[in-house]
Amino acid sequence: MDRSAISRVRSFNRHVTLRVGALNDSYLGLGRPLGLARLLFEVGPDGSDLQNLRERLGLDSGYISRLLKTLTDDRLLVVETDPADRRRRRVKLTKLGRAEWDAYDALSDDFARSMLQPLGERQRERLTAAMAEIELLLNAASITMALEPEDSEDAKRCVDAYFQELDQRFKNGFDPGNGGYAGATKDRESRSWFLIARRDGQPVGCGALKGLDATTGEIKRMWIAPDARGLGLSRRLLNELEALARKAGMTRVRLDTNGTLKEAQALYRKAGYREIGRYNDNPYAELWFEKDLVTEGRETSAA
Amino acid sequence: MDRSAISRVRSFNRHVTLRVGALNDSYLGLGRPLGLARLLFEVGPDGSDLQNLRERLGLDSGYISRLLKTLTDDRLLVVETDPADRRRRRVKLTKLGRAEWDAYDALSDDFARSMLQPLGERQRERLTAAMAEIELLLNAASITMALEPEDSEDAKRCVDAYFQELDQRFKNGFDPGNGGYAGATKDRESRSWFLIARRDGQPVGCGALKGLDATTGEIKRMWIAPDARGLGLSRRLLNELEALARKAGMTRVRLDTNGTLKEAQALYRKAGYREIGRYNDNPYAELWFEKDLVTEGRETSAA
DNA sequence: TCCATTATTTGACTTTAGTCAGATATATGG
DNA sequence: CCATATATCTGACTAAAGTCAAATAATGGA
Incomplete structure (x- = not known):
């Protein structure tokens, strides 16, 4: 495999992936520990079942159970049993939780905006095109x-x-x-x-x-x-x-x-x-x- | 600002940045807590001064001091005072530390390789070109x-x-x-x-x-x-x-x-x-x- | 020489993140 | 109804990450 290609990917991983990732994390959070914020955000406006959440975030079932408890105690979400299979549980945002989710959503927007903001129209197009290209190609790897x-x-x-x-x-x-x-x-x-x-x-x-x-x-x-x-x-x-x-x-x-x-x-x-x-x-x-x-x-x- | 451009950037941040970043992290580590591994890697083969490290990793000076202590105790690096300004300290890898650094370096290569591996020649070129483009444009923001x-x-x-x-x-x-x-x-x-x-x-x-x-x-x-x-x-x-x-x-x-x-x-x-x-x-x-x-x-x- | 400043270390903490082994409650197939 | 499997929760931990204030040591002028 081409050495220069590897260097390019490494440089990208280091400068873009890590930096942007870290920045994005700090952008989120909003006073709450990142784990909680991410969980809340992942629940989403439509709710989600616990199994799904565990899978998406890759968390231990005990850990996630406790995280959910914190968030329900804060009245940000409610957990209810799935009527079809009463072992399963579904999570939904409360009004309060939805408000916080909206705030995170707005922050994500802001962050994306801050990446585009210093660029001109032409450069923005180039950036988004390159981003689409990378997503497409990296997805290809998972086919x-x-x-x-x-x-x-x-x-x-x-x-x-x-x-x-x-x-x-x-x-x-x-x-x-x-x-x-x-x-x-x-x-x-x-x-x-x-x-x-x-x-x-x-x-x-x-x-x-x-x-x-x-x-x-x-x-x-x-x-x-x-x-x-x-x-x-x-x-x-x-x-x-x-x-x-x-x-x-x-x-x-x-x-x-x-x-x-x-x-x-x-x-x-x-x-x-x-x-x-x-x-x-x-x-x-x-x-x-x-x-x-x-x-x-x-x-x-x-x- | 164009709504679709923002969505594209968000999708990229979520799917590429976060995923690749997290994967890269887990790739590193190598038995050692991530913080220590990252610090060791950041010191690099040429050494680095403490101030610089603190800045690059964004760590509290007390915290970094303790991390360095762990690594020096493990004989992975040595800290010596800068002769020009004896308040300052410089960090260098020992032979053992260098060996571990090399291992991290190889892992970073492997990770980059694993991203390219499933792609064909033509796709690899497209991927690296898009990565270069993104780095260039995001850098533009910091001019x-x-x-x-x-x-x-x-x-x-x-x-x-x-x-x-x-x-x-x-x-x-x-x-x-x-x-x-x-x-x-x-x-x-x-x-x-x-x-x-x-x-x-x-x-x-x-x-x-x-x-x-x-x-x-x-x-x-x-x-x-x-x-x-x-x-x-x-x-x-x-x-x-x-x-x-x-x-x-x-x-x-x-x-x-x-x-x-x-x-x-x-x-x-x-x-x-x-x-x-x-x-x-x-x-x-x-x-x-x-x-x-x-x-x-x-x-x-x-x- | 003295004093404010800078670089780092130490001590004493807190929070966050995560693990693992049971315990509970339900489901499912015989 | 029973045995076994699943989904989640609870208890009891540990390790990693990070903070803050005070202490120590060196520097750079007035």
């Missing part, structure tokens, strides 16, 4: 991928989104009922895998692998949610699907695509796929690709 | 401006840098001895102001105001260090100089510039200057500008 049943709710939702996008992008639209897409895969081989990429639990991409025969797989339904694009996620998905194919004993994978999907083609070529002739009768396919799977390490996705 | 004697070391250094740049950018070079620049300003009016912009104590820009007559000022020697450009600093300097002129009772300011300095011209026009005819005999000047100073608020620079 996980896992196999799921093809007929799960989220899988269906992904595939629907995928079909809708095809319908928009193809010149003459796209009808999933037409041709090699919907049900037509119940052929000789019935092996199939469905991979979903998730960020904070929300699906942001998918991809499927089907067995065409014992040693050939087909990659289908690769889709990335619009707000997760540009993060190299499709490459990760593709790697993962190839790894699955390898593990299933396949020696090559194929896929088809449409001429309008330029990014996809670029991805396949860059990943080592070469164009081949038509191998199926999918009426929407205009290009066909194939790649031999070497069993060596190099190509597998990193842990 | 201060102050009047200084025109013949101070730093003033001379700035003006030298300015002249050198002119020499590079003008078609036929630039000679400060030639014409209206160097000594030729000892005319009727001798009033003059020299403003230096500094970041962390280092000069990053300058600008001068001279009185041409009782109600006319001339702005000269506006220069911004290359690594401080694009931050709207020249606009801030210009505002500041105009404010000075106003305070000195001037009703208009003039300035001249060369045709090759396109950014400067754009700045002047945008700031409300209009082109006028030649008002001096500076052989390098090709354009002349003037602006009437309204005494109203609107134009003054913000506090």
Whole structure:
């Protein structure tokens, strides 16, 4: 990994992350110990259940229980048992607590404002753009991928989104009922895998692998949610699907695509796929690709 | 200020700043309480004086004294009195302390690496670029401006840098001895102001105001260090100089510039200057500008 | 030389943050 | 109904972080 990249990240961590973080903390507080203030703020105007709070703040259950007691004693919030499961408890702000929450909220605003204030219009735009970029990219790191049943709710939702996008992008639209897409895969081989990429639990991409025969797989339904694009996620998905194919004993994978999907083609070529002739009768396919799977390490996705 | 910009900054503060900061903290520590680890790390391989440490970490002098005692008892560092001023004390790492410092240093590297690791080459570049951008812009906020004697070391250094740049950018070079620049300003009016912009104590820009007559000022020697450009600093300097002129009772300011300095011209026009005819005999000047100073608020620079 | 000032240390505290092992009360599947 | 698992609370702690005032030592002029 590039030494200068590491230095840049370190410098950022030190100068921005630590300093801004510390400042932000001191901005909050408002006379109350930080732990209490943060808890109160985390409860939020809509309330929250205790379990959730514990998880979000990473606190010991005994500790959080005591913190809540302090805040209820100060009449800032009320704790009530969840009627659905009377072991569970829900926390809500009182009027007084809501007022204090509002104060914290205003302080957070003030702090953000103080960061923007010395800058001109143009610089503000640059700053916020860079912040958005960093959030996006750091979020990318926390995207996980896992196999799921093809007929799960989220899988269906992904595939629907995928079909809708095809319908928009193809010149003459796209009808999933037409041709090699919907049900037509119940052929000789019935092996199939469905991979979903998730960020904070929300699906942001998918991809499927089907067995065409014992040693050939087909990659289908690769889709990335619009707000997760540009993060190299499709490459990760593709790697993962190839790894699955390898593990299933396949020696090559194929896929088809449409001429309008330029990014996809670029991805396949860059990943080592070469164009081949038509191998199926999918009426929407205009290009066909194939790649031999070497069993060596190099190509597998990193842990 | 734009509401969406504030939300962006808040989201960044919350998700990036706090999370990364907390993670980084837990990464450090290494068996030792965070306060001690941080102090040790802050001492650094070159040592540091106590005053400096106190300032950088923002700790109470009693507290830091005790922390140092713990670390010296553990043979991680030695405290010795500064021979120049025997009230002062300097801190240095022992061999053992240096080893631990190296371990922290390696951990910081690891942490930075762990942020880059899940990303592809292209994404890493985007991340580091955005980080650099943010550091730059947030630093811009801490640039201060102050009047200084025109013949101070730093003033001379700035003006030298300015002249050198002119020499590079003008078609036929630039000679400060030639014409209206160097000594030729000892005319009727001798009033003059020299403003230096500094970041962390280092000069990053300058600008001068001279009185041409009782109600006319001339702005000269506006220069911004290359690594401080694009931050709207020249606009801030210009505002500041105009404010000075106003305070000195001037009703208009003039300035001249060369045709090759396109950014400067754009700045002047945008700031409300209009082109006028030649008002001096500076052989390098090709354009002349003037602006009437309204005494109203609107134009003054913000506090 | 003396006196106000500055840098650091010491003593005597308080608060905040956090841990861990039971104790209680509810839920859930047989 | 029972055993087991969950969610939270209570008691009994410890460690870390930080504060404040007074003491000590050195400096820099008047």
